[in-house]
Amino acid sequence: MDVSVDALTSFAVFAEHLNFTRAAEQLHISQPALHVKVRKLAESLGRPLYRRDGRRLVLTADGETVARFARAHDERLAHFLSEFSGAARTRPVVLAAGQGAYLYLLGDTIRTMSAGERTRLRLINCDHRQMLAAVRSGHAHVGVSVLDVLPDDLTAAPLATFPQVLLVPTGHRLARRRSVTMRDLAGESLVVPPSPRPQRILLEQGLRSAGADWTVAVEAEGWPLITHFVTLGVGLAIVNGCVPVPRGLTAKPVTDLPSVTYHVVHRPEATDDPRVTALLDAFPW
Template structure:
């Protein structure tokens, strides 16, 4: 390993590249040419002796080593900024970054975020993203914490359960399944369902459960976010299986679904993250939200 090639300048450039995973946009932010950025990233990878990214189809994806480098570079920059701030006798201003999806912000984290921002408005910065982007942000150090429903718990990160909800079926009033009591999965045979896009954890788990029961169904529409999914049900587009924290809109009833496991939101962070008292404090507040 050539330590001379692992310069602060190279690490700073790699962080920008890791944020965009696009040489054109990253070079524009750094105000250098795209070939120059290629050279910087290439020399950094050569100095470390490991590939830092690879191409999957048209997308660039960080390798595990690339995620580690980005995480180290961000932590180094944060420590340096904090040292310089304290050295100058000022109060550190760098916020804790929380990454989560729409559902977590709408139905889970609102009171905690309001309280934190009331106490110290500069303490928290929020990132809205899906679960894959959340995991990438935590792995690369772009976010200190993440909250999401996960189909598979990450082995390299600490994941703590925050809240668990039953799965509910949204049905328009007057529908044949608009009746008291739980709905069994076989009763969904032949229905049109409003579902999240493919590869979302909720969609994956729902498809697996329906397949296991031999239930044939069709996609009425793919929708991003619980409010839009609920609105499509209210319009009569189809039925939807949703997390139990989602309120039913007017004209729609929520029925428990038998045979589906409850859904758990997890708080995710690096194993070493709680060494930062700011992060540890936010974790404590999220877990004590009730």
């Protein structure tokens, strides 16, 4: 196989963006030239490396493997050159996580890493599917998210577990309860994530199983906006127990919904890198 280092480097950048225009700009080459590099690499390997999913480009399983190898090769080369020249290793360790994890779990971790002089931290904000893809492809060293199914090919460890709670105004009829069930929400208007978010699917299944009729007050993306709408009196909302409860609201555990667990995931060999070890040690285990 005729596989060049230049082709691998170019593919690693493409795999990070999954957009030929942005990747070509970063590489300072034309978009057609990048197309040729990626096509020739796929032809040399005899495998398709990406596919089109609607308007998006996504890596195939082979593409994830090649991207992971390309980034690892690039990391090893950079490490060798830094040691050879006696310069400090400056490449950042990359963390991928969602809004909730960054807002409510990882603040101290980010402060600790940002205050360090030896290990720089780069952050990627994404959903759990994008996080897993980033870790698998080597785009991120470590990921944090709520996972319904633990990946077989990655190392996953629980970071923190929280109940699901109902946010209600203190004057609401349910505010006097110690806990609530999904059936108690019959007739209520709820602030919910958009379809087909996993939380929305879970709520709809739970309400359907409980035989509770309900209406959508508003669809909102992210816990801060959902919480804000509840404070405005738009409707009630079920959120993760790590979400701070604003003044004027109270949180009631929902007994027939499962707790949510945030997991830390990384490739098994990632802990060979001292930068990754430093990041893992900074997590609030």
